[in-house]
Amino acid sequence: MAEVDFAQVFQALPSPFMILDREFRYVAANPAYLATTGRTMDELRGENIFGKFPNRGESGRRLQESFERVLATGEPDTLAYLAYPIPDADGRMTNRYWTAVHVPLFGADGTVEFVMQNTVDVTEYARLREAATLPFTSLSAETSLIERTREAAEASANFRRLFQQAPAFFAVLSGPTHIFTFASDSYLRLVGNREVVGQTVAEALPEVIDQGFIELLDRVFHEGYAHSQESARVMLARTAGRPPEETFLDFSYHPIRDPSGEITGVFVQGMDRTESVRFAQRQRLLIDELNHRVKNTLATVQSIASQSFRSTSDVAAAKRAFEARLVALSQAHNMLSDRQWHDTEMDRLVCQELSIFDPRQVRSSGPSLRVNAKATVALALLIHELATNAARHGSLSNPEGSLAVEWGEDAQGNLVIDWIERGGPPAREPQKHGFGSRLLHTVVTGELGGKLQTRFEDEGFAAHIVLPSGAYIAQENSLV
Amino acid sequence: MSEPGSRRILVVEDETLVLFNLEDILSDLGWEIVGVAMRLEEARRLAETAVRPDVAILDVNIGGGLVFPAAEILVQRGVPVVFATGYGRDGLPPEWQDREVIVKPYTQADVERVLQPYSQQACAAG
Numbered sequence: 001m002a003e004v005d006f007a008q009v010f011q012a013l014p015s016p017f018m019i020l021d022r023e024f025r026y027v028a029a030n031p032a033y034l035a036t037t038g039r040t041m042d043e044l045r046g047e048n049i050f051g052k053f054p055n056r057g058e059s060g061r062r063l064q065e066s067f068e069r070v071l072a073t074g075e076p077d078t079l080a081y082l083a084y085p086i087p088d089a090d091g092r093m094t095n096r097y098w099t100a101v102h103v104p105l106f107g108a109d110g111t112v113e114f115v116m117q118n119t120v121d122v123t124e125y126a127r128l129r130e131a132a133t134l135p136f137t138s139l140s141a142e143t144s145l146i147e148r149t150r151e152a153a154e155a156s157a158n159f160r161r162l163f164q165q166a167p168a169f170f171a172v173l174s175g176p177t178h179i180f181t182f183a184s185d186s187y188l189r190l191v192g193n194r195e196v197v198g199q200t201v202a203e204a205l206p207e208v209i210d211q212g213f214i215e216l217l218d219r220v221f222h223e224g225y226a227h228s229q230e231s232a233r234v235m236l237a238r239t240a241g242r243p244p245e246e247t248f249l250d251f252s253y254h255p256i257r258d259p260s261g262e263i264t265g266v267f268v269q270g271m272d273r274t275e276s277v278r279f280a281q282r283q284r285l286l287i288d289e290l291n292h293r294v295k296n297t298l299a300t301v302q303s304i305a306s307q308s309f310r311s312t313s314d315v316a317a318a319k320r321a322f323e324a325r326l327v328a329l330s331q332a333h334n335m336l337s338d339r340q341w342h343d344t345e346m347d348r349l350v351c352q353e354l355s356i357f358d359p360r361q362v363r364s365s366g367p368s369l370r371v372n373a374k375a376t377v378a379l380a381l382l383i384h385e386l387a388t389n390a391a392r393h394g395s396l397s398n399p400e401g402s403l404a405v406e407w408g409e410d411a412q413g414n415l416v417i418d419w420i421e422r423g424g425p426p427a428r429e430p431q432k433h434g435f436g437s438r439l440l441h442t443v444v445t446g447e448l449g450g451k452l453q454t455r456f457e458d459e460g461f462a463a464h465i466v467l468p469s470g471a472y473i474a475q476e477n478s479l480v
Numbered sequence: 481m482s483e484p485g486s487r488r489i490l491v492v493e494d495e496t497l498v499l500f501n502l503e504d505i506l507s508d509l510g511w512e513i514v515g516v517a518m519r520l521e522e523a524r525r526l527a528e529t530a531v532r533p534d535v536a537i538l539d540v541n542i543g544g545g546l547v548f549p550a551a552e553i554l555v556q557r558g559v560p561v562v563f564a565t566g567y568g569r570d571g572l573p574p575e576w577q578d579r580e581v582i583v584k585p586y587t588q589a590d591v592e593r594v595l596q597p598y599s600q601q602a603c604a605a606g
Contacts, residue, residue: 288567292541295566296495299585303501310504374543378496442496446518 019105019116022071024049024064027114036121037086059084063100070102070115077102081122096123169272172256173201174265178217180204181265190247190272192240207237207244220253220266228252231277248277300329300377307435325384328353332380336373343370343474346415350405353383357396357403366407369415375448375472382443385436386419386463395424395460413469414450421460429456448472487599488514490536492523492550493564494543498584502537502564505588509595520545527553535598537582537591540565540572548576562594 010017016033020026026044034040037053044052050060059082066077079100085093099120107113169187171180180196188196196204201214208214211234216227229251235244251270255263308322309315331352335344346369354362371379383405387396395401401424407417421427430437437454440463444452450467489511493499499516506513515530517523520542527536527550536554538547540563551561562580565571569581582590 288571292566295584296498299498299501299566300495302585303497306501306504307497374494381497438500439496442499442518446499446516447494447496449519449522 016119016121017116018044018119019114020049020067021114022112024067026052033119036119038088053084053086055084066100066102067115070104071112074104074106074112076104096121098122167271169268169270171196171268172265173217173268174256176218176221177202178214178221178266186272187268190236190238190249192237192242194237194240205236207235211235217253217266220255221263224255224257224263226252226254231273246274248273297329297333301326304329321388324388325381328380328384329377332377335380336376341373343372344376345369346371346407349376349379350383350407353380353387354403354405357387357391361396361399361401362403362405364405366405367409369407369409370474371415371472372474375467378443378447382440385439389436390421390424390461393425394427395421398424401460410466413473415465415467415469415472417463417465417467419461419463419465421462424460426458427456427461429454487535488512488531488533489595490515490517490526490530490533490554490559492517492526492536492542492547493539494518494541495539498539502591505591508588509592511595517550519543520547520550523547523550524553526550527557527559532557533559535560535562535595537562537564539563540567548573551576560598 010028011030013030014032016030016036018026018029018033025046025048029037029039029041029044034044037044039052050064054060055063062079063082063084066079069075069077079098079102082098082100083095084098085095088094099122101118103116103118104112105114105116167186168184169190170182170184171187172182173179174181178201180199180201183196188194191205194204201217202209213234219225220227229249231248231250234247234249236247237243238245238247249270250273251268254267254269256265256267258264304325305322308325309318312318332344332349335348335352336342346366347364349371350364350366354364387403390396390403395403402422404420404422405417406420407415410416433441440454441452444450444465444467448467448471450465450471452466453464455462455464487510489506491499491502491506491513493502493516496518499518503513503516514533515526517526523538523542536551536559538551538554538561540547547563551563554561560580562582563572563576564582564584564586566584568583569577572579572581580594582594
């Protein structure tokens with residue numbers, strides 16, 4: 001098998017490579033590196049890199065620190081973005097941008113003997129961005145900001161990752177047209193993961209143009225004041241291709257100044273408060289709804305009192321009737337409360353009221369069927385009055401009598417309830433309609449919009465109730 | 481003197497017991513109830529077709545819906561409307577806030593007070 005000549009590989013690599021010793025002197029450089037730097041190997045060999053390409057600025061310091069980190073730790077080190085001017089062939093200094101990876105090469109004793117550098121000249125890429133979007137100064141300010149943040153991250157526990165992934169959102173806007181140069185993950189999620197970097201706010205988020213935010217950014221940029229707002233409503237496209245959605249944000253805009261004090265951009269930070277604002281709105285709705293129910297319940301109780309005491313001289317009996325009606329109402333509320341005030345089972349609704357009777361006298365049957373909150377309260381009071389009447393004057397006033405309650409759904413989706421009393425005294429249509437029959441009639445034909453047939457026969461009283469589906473079927477998400 | 485004679489009133493109220501109480505109060509006060517609606521569509525129909533009442537008392541929240549479409553019809557017919565609600569005047573939309581309101585639970589005195597202008601009108605006219 002043929003041996004691979006690694007020296008030849010090194011020479012053939014298409015991107016620039018070079019190797020320094022521990023004193024930062026050139027040991028080797030491949031033709032790609034020589035071409036990029038415009039030097040020959042003879043010019044470089046044995047020379048200190050900082051002597052050959054002197055840089056007393058921040059970039060020089062960062063480059064040296066990176067080498068030193070590799071020597072000290074034996075770990076590779078990366079400089080994602082490095083501005084490092086080098087003299088061109090004519091001896092003039094030109095600005096160039098680099099991404100550099102520094103890799104340790106170990107000696108026989110296991111210590112780092114050399115550092116190998118692979119650089120990529122990203123000047124063209126930087127110039128392209130510069131030409132496309134940014135004033136030169138703000139680009140370099142931004143890149144140095146990001147680069148410094150990145151290096152801080154390596155020194156202190158993934159700081160930049162936290163910044164990038166923080167629940168709060170951050171964005172950096174540059175120049176008078178507010179070009180995005182940085183946006184955190186949460187910011188991108190906020191705007192439906194659109195490509196915003198490199199675009200103006202108006203280009204990236206066209207839906208905000210008429211919502212006053214660009215005027216605010218203009219003021220921050222030109223007048224240098226910081227703006228903050230809580231629970232601001234903004235219509236934002238939260239999902240690509242979908243219409244804007246109501247979003248609530250706590251946010252602030254702060255001017256970014258360069259060392260001379262000139263404003264170069266706007267720093268945006270904030271929190272998506274949509275969930276908590278929605279929660280507060282929902283809570284407000286629920287409190288309003290609770291208030292509505294309490295007031296209606298009080299009005300109902302007031303009416304029960306007035307009906308119970310209205311036309312009687314027997315105050316003790318009226319008090320008993322009043323209390324029994326309150327209990328029926330309260331039990332209906334308990335059933336609803338168990339089901340988030342949404343609906344109840346017909347079975348439970350009927351059995352609850354009939355449970356006080358001897359089970360040998362009372363029979364109830366029907367399919368599992370749910371009725372909504374309004375029908376629950378109305379039917380609970382109705383069944384209570386019918387049962388009370390049966391116990392006082394009807395079939396349940398006689399130990400031999402019986403009561404059957406049957407319910408079901410007919411072909412049209414109506415709820416059909418049959419109340420059949422048998423074996424009691426003969427039933428006779430009352431001359432004067434009392435509270436019970438008034439309630440039965442009004443609940444069925446008025447409140448629930450249904451049909452009622454009553455039969456007063458020798459065998460006993462019977463009622464045939466038909467309720468339209470709209471009156472009893474529980475509607476999802478309905479509060480009432 | 482407050483006996484309104486045959487003054488006519490229309491009532492919209494979706495809860496049976498609350499309606500009973502109101503009916504009793506109105507009959508004690510001598511009003512003739514010319515129509516009762518307990519559901520929205522019935523309220524709209526009645527607002528259009530009932531013999532023109534002198535005033536209407538409308539429960540705001542009817543089975544989860546709002547009574548305002550029926551109120552609109554009545555107002556167009558020149559019928560004054562009074563709202564009955566647990567929320568009070570603040571619960572009404574701005575365009576209806578200038579109307580008379582009775583807050584649930586209301587008493588006979590509340591109803592008498594709020595209907596007073598329409599009762600007196602009867603005396604003046606009669």
